[in-house]
Amino acid sequence: MITYKAMEMHTHTLHSDGTFTVPELCRSALAHGFDGVALTDHNTLAPYEQITPDLERETIPIVRGIEWTTFFGHMLVLGSNRYVDWRLATPNTIDEYLRKIHQADGVVGIAHPFALGSPFCTGCHWQYNVRDWEEIDYIEIWSEDFAPLNPINHRAFQWWTDLLNRGFHIAATQGRDWHGPLSRPENLSVTYLGVENGIVNTETVKEALRRGRSYVTTGPALSFAIEQDGVQAGPGTTVKPGAATARIALDLGTRRKHWEEFGIKPQRIVVVQNGAPVAQEICEVCENEQVHVYTPTLSLWPGWLRLEVYGDYLDRSDTLLAFTSPIYAAY
Amino acid sequence: MLILLDEEYHFSPRDDKTNFHVDFSVPEGFDVLCCECRYAPKEITDAELKREVITANIGKYIPREKLASYSAEEQTLVNLLTFSLDYEDKYIGCAHRHAPEMTHRISKEGSSPGFVSQGADAGNWHAVINIHSITSPVVTYSLKISAFKKEEVL
Numbered sequence: 001m002i003t004y005k006a007m008e009m010h011t012h013t014l015h016s017d018g019t020f021t022v023p024e025l026c027r028s029a030l031a032h033g034f035d036g037v038a039l040t041d042h043n044t045l046a047p048y049e050q051i052t053p054d055l056e057r058e059t060i061p062i063v064r065g066i067e068w069t070t071f072f073g074h075m076l077v078l079g080s081n082r083y084v085d086w087r088l089a090t091p092n093t094i095d096e097y098l099r100k101i102h103q104a105d106g107v108v109g110i111a112h113p114f115a116l117g118s119p120f121c122t123g124c125h126w127q128y129n130v131r132d133w134e135e136i137d138y139i140e141i142w143s144e145d146f147a148p149l150n151p152i153n154h155r156a157f158q159w160w161t162d163l164l165n166r167g168f169h170i171a172a173t174q175g176r177d178w179h180g181p182l183s184r185p186e187n188l189s190v191t192y193l194g195v196e197n198g199i200v201n202t203e204t205v206k207e208a209l210r211r212g213r214s215y216v217t218t219g220p221a222l223s224f225a226i227e228q229d230g231v232q233a234g235p236g237t238t239v240k241p242g243a244a245t246a247r248i249a250l251d252l253g254t255r256r257k258h259w260e261e262f263g264i265k266p267q268r269i270v271v272v273q274n275g276a277p278v279a280q281e282i283c284e285v286c287e288n289e290q291v292h293v294y295t296p297t298l299s300l301w302p303g304w305l306r307l308e309v310y311g312d313y314l315d316r317s318d319t320l321l322a323f324t325s326p327i328y329a330a331y
Numbered sequence: 332m333l334i335l336l337d338e339e340y341h342f343s344p345r346d347d348k349t350n351f352h353v354d355f356s357v358p359e360g361f362d363v364l365c366c367e368c369r370y371a372p373k374e375i376t377d378a379e380l381k382r383e384v385i386t387a388n389i390g391k392y393i394p395r396e397k398l399a400s401y402s403a404e405e406q407t408l409v410n411l412l413t414f415s416l417d418y419e420d421k422y423i424g425c426a427h428r429h430a431p432e433m434t435h436r437i438s439k440e441g442s443s444p445g446f447v448s449q450g451a452d453a454g455n456w457h458a459v460i461n462i463h464s465i466t467s468p469v470v471t472y473s474l475k476i477s478a479f480k481k482e483e484v485l
Contacts, residue, residue, distance in 0.1 A: 014444045016427040042427035043415065043461075044445045069427055071348035071463060083422045087350050087415065087459060116392045119384060119408060122348065122463040125392055151397070 002213060002234065003198035004221070005035035006255060007191045007205070010067070010076060010111060010140060010175025016042035019180035022050040026059035028181060032188055033255045036200035040065040040076050040175075043086055061200040067111060071118075073126040076140065076175070078209070079202040080106030094128040098135035107206045109138040109173060114155040133168040137209050141323075142174035142216050145186035148319045157320070164304045164326055165275055171212040171236065171325040187262040189218040190255070194234065212236025215307070217322035219264035221251040224307040224324045226300070235325040241300045246271055246279065248294040248307060266321060267311035269294050274303035300329040332483055333361065336458075336476040342412070344465050351460040353474065361451040361478035364437040366458070368414045370472040373431040375408040384408060384466055410470050411463040416446060418456050423449050425461070436484075451478050 008029050012018030020028065022039070029037040039062050041047050051062050068075040068086040073094075077084075082104045089097040101108050110126055117125025130136060141156045142148075163170055174189040194213030195204040208214060213236045215222050225232040225247045226239045232247060233239045250266055269292075271279040279296035298305075304326035313319035336355045357364070375381050385406055393401055414435065415425035424446035426433055435443040439450035460472060 016425075016445060017429060041445070043413070043425035044427065045422070046424045046442065046445050046447045049441075049447060069463075085422065087461065114392070116389075118348070119388060119464050119466050120392070120406065122411060151394075 002194040004192040004194050005200050007036045007193050008034045009038045009173045009191045010040050011178040012041050013047050015044050015047040022047050030059045033258045036061040038063040038065045040067040042067050042069040063202045063205045070123050073128045074111040074123055076109040076111050078107050079206045080104040091129050095132050107137040107209045111140045112143040114152040138171040138173050140175045141172045142189050144177055147189040148313050171209050171214045172216050174216045212325045215324035219259040219321050221254040223249045226327050238328040238330050241302050241329045244298050244300050246296050250292040253290045263314050265312040266309050270308045272306045302330050304328050333478045340472045342470045346462050347465045349462050353458040355456050357453050359453040362481040363479040363484050364451040365477045366435040367475040369432045370412050372467050375466050381408050410465050413461040415459045419454055
């Protein structure tokens with residue numbers, strides 16, 4: 001059974017340029033209501049030496065990762081069973097290294113693709129010439145805190161949409177790019193990953209990303225599935241074109257204490273197919289509900305479908321609050 | 332104690348986004364490696380150069396309509412060189428931090444942050460200076476690598 005768990009997918013410790021120790025990071029992630037954390041220090045595997053069963057038992061599960069902090073792009077690499085050298089990739093040879101990471105059973109996500117690049121932050125802006133997009137498992141669409149307001153995230157969302165329109169299957173994540181204790185209240189968005197039996201570990205997280213079972217939210221938890229012939233299919237799966245019913249639920253209770261102070265109020269639930277809205281509900285009653293359900297009837301075309309939720313955020317209205325990875329439709 | 336390497340290298344913007352490789356050998360009988368890394372300058376303080384570089388590059392990342400609100404004076408521009416290390420075919424790690432002066436200790440009992448535990452075993456070692464960003468006309472990088480016996484380091 002697939003259960004969605006709240007993850008922080010991009011973090012750093014003293015082993016690179018963070019200020020957390022590994023236990024401090026885990027305790028902070030637990031305190032912020034996460035079910036798991038991906039440890040992705042820059043260009044090093046050294047923090048793994050500090051992961052112990054006791055630490056994970058006392059705090060939360062830790063996903064073994066690394067942030068390839070190269071001159072031409074930053075990549076989150078999770079769960080490789082052998083080291084692949086980050087220093088060798090060049091703009092036109094990146095596919096070779098993506099393949100090597102996959103041969104080592106790792107998964108790959110592009111981090112903050114539209115951040116300022118060289119000479120402000122070398123490699124922070126994605127400049128690799130990926131030719132085989134099948135080698136990219138996910139993209140960090142939302143980066144840092146207060147993600148809905150950040151222009152680099154708006155560009156990443158559009159870029160991802162364009163890639164989906166070209167037919168690629170790529171999951172979406174967020175990442176705080178968390179380097180140390182928070183100095184002020186921050187709205188941390190969350191990646192929910194659909195893991196087998198609700199178990200969070202490096203292997204189940206990799207499988208969730210490979211299968212595209214993810215969604216990103218700054219507030220409410222979501223569920224999104226397409227029902228055809230009595231069978232429900234969630235993000236990452238492929239359904240048949242034709243008539244279908246969407247099964248959508250907004251859960252306003254989960255992790256609420258972590259986001260309610262930021263004026264988050266869902267107002268519109270939109271189903272987007274191949275980049276265009278195909279169903280929408282104005283949910284004025286959302287605020288006082290624990291769970292809001294919406295079941296529109298759809299006519300599916302080959303391509304992809306995504307759920308998007310818009311609403312109030314801080315002092316803004318009609319802001320993107322949450323979105324899912326796609327469900328795909330193909331004959 | 333044995334000094335294995337004590338060199339000074341000079342890099343320029345032509346070396347930007349390259350790796351500079353330094354091979355060295357460790358003889359038998361040592362337990363701890365000490366890698367002293369130092370480079371300067373760190374920050375670009377030449378206001379004219381800074382403005383010139385920012386103006387030439389910021390448009391690559393910020394949409395034109397938002398450029399007017401962007402202040403070059405408020406930006407910090409730095410050189411960034413990191414240090415990574417391999418022993419034979421094993422990647423030991425990297426210190427991806429911004430401090431321009433760092434000393435990294437490598438030992439079986441535990442290494443400095445960023446590096447896995449690894450004794451100063453005899454054989455071929457490979458240091459790499461990862462030149463992420465150079466804006467200054469010249470950056471001077473000093474690298475001193477020494478090997479110690481256990482009883483020499485407490």
